[in-house]
Amino acid sequence: MQTDGNPYMIELTAIHKRYLLKQALTDIDLQIRTGTIVGLLGPNGSGKSTLMKMIAGLIYPTSGMIQVAGRTPDVHNKKHIAYLPEIDHLYGWMTVAETLRFLSGFYSDWQADKAAALMETLELDGKQKMRNLSKGMRARLKLITAFARNVPLILLDEPFSGIDPPSRAKIIRSIISEFQSEEQTILLSTHTVSESEPMFDDVIFLHQGRVKLFDSAENLRSTYGCSLENIWEKVYT
Ligand SMILES: Nc1ncnc2c1ncn2[C@@H]1O[C@H](COP(=O)(O)OP(=O)(O)OP(=O)(O)O)[C@@H](O)[C@H]1O
Numbered sequence: 164m165q166t167d168g169n170p171y172m173i174e175l176t177a178i179h180k181r182y183l184l185k186q187a188l189t190d191i192d193l194q195i196r197t198g199t200i201v202g203l204l205g206p207n208g209s210g211k212s213t214l215m216k217m218i219a220g221l222i223y224p225t226s227g228m229i230q231v232a233g234r235t236p237d238v239h240n241k242k243h244i245a246y247l248p249e250i251d252h253l254y255g256w257m258t259v260a261e262t263l264r265f266l267s268g269f270y271s272d273w274q275a276d277k278a279a280a281l282m283e284t285l286e287l288d289g290k291q292k293m294r295n296l297s298k299g300m301r302a303r304l305k306l307i308t309a310f311a312r313n314v315p316l317i318l319l320d321e322p323f324s325g326i327d328p329p330s331r332a333k334i335i336r337s338i339i340s341e342f343q344s345e346e347q348t349i350l351l352s353t354h355t356v357s358e359s360e361p362m363f364d365d366v367i368f369l370h371q372g373r374v375k376l377f378d379s380a381e382n383l384r385s386t387y388g389c390s391l392e393n394i395w396e397k398v399y400t
Contacts, residue, residue, distance in 0.1 A: 214369070
């Protein structure tokens with residue numbers, strides 16, 4: 164995946180997405196800089212997952228243009244994008260360690276040493292059977308599978324759902340420390356704004372499928388004179 168001097172990992176121009184009966188995204192223009200962690204915030208149904216799936220090349224816009232590292236995303240982008248995977252289809256009889264080995268076979272960029280280190284940091288037991296994992300443990304495993312890959316773009320859709328607050332704090336610290344700012348870009352959607360705030364370089368606030376605010380976290384805080392969480396309250400209430 165080449166960026167050829169282009170400072171933007173993701174460029175969206177006049178994007179509209181309509182499902183059969185529902186307009187999900189309207190007139191989205193965004194440019195996401197390479198080497199940043201970007202927060203994608205918004206209430207339920209504001210279009211976060213739709214935007215993520217589109218950037219991952221899993222669904223297509225109704226109109227408009229998307230460029231990811233200078234090319235239109237399609238299913239082949241899986242090679243270059245780690246999209247927080249659905250793991251529910253994986254074999255329940257396998258252990259966590261077997262599952263990671265199984266997944267490693269699909270990705271030439273898999274870093275087994277990193278997966279092992281993250282297993283330790285996130286306190287996941289390799290001997291546990293997949294079918295016995297709690298919701299929070301499954302969420303941890305998803306994060307490990309995303310960060311074990313050496314890819315330029317990581318898309319994390321609600322990575323903290325089901326994870327308890329102390330573990331969330333630990334995971335956020337590990338995302339910050341694992342982030343390779345020269346080479347990587349992370350787009351992360353979440354409802355846990357206050358805890359996630361320290362991670363974000365830039366923040367997108369979506370509202371009813373439109374971009375309500377998009378700026379650096381620092382500019383937003385100084386413009387509004389408060390934290391992102393308080394901005395959230397001002398924007399959405
Ligand atoms: N496959 C689909 N078919 C029809 N409508 C859909 C589909 N997926 C999403 N929608 C609708 O599009 C809108 C945006 O949904 P989306 O899942 O992108 O929002 P979200 O911000 O990720 O929500 P949440 O925070 O609840 O996960 C919603 O009104 C939703 O009902």
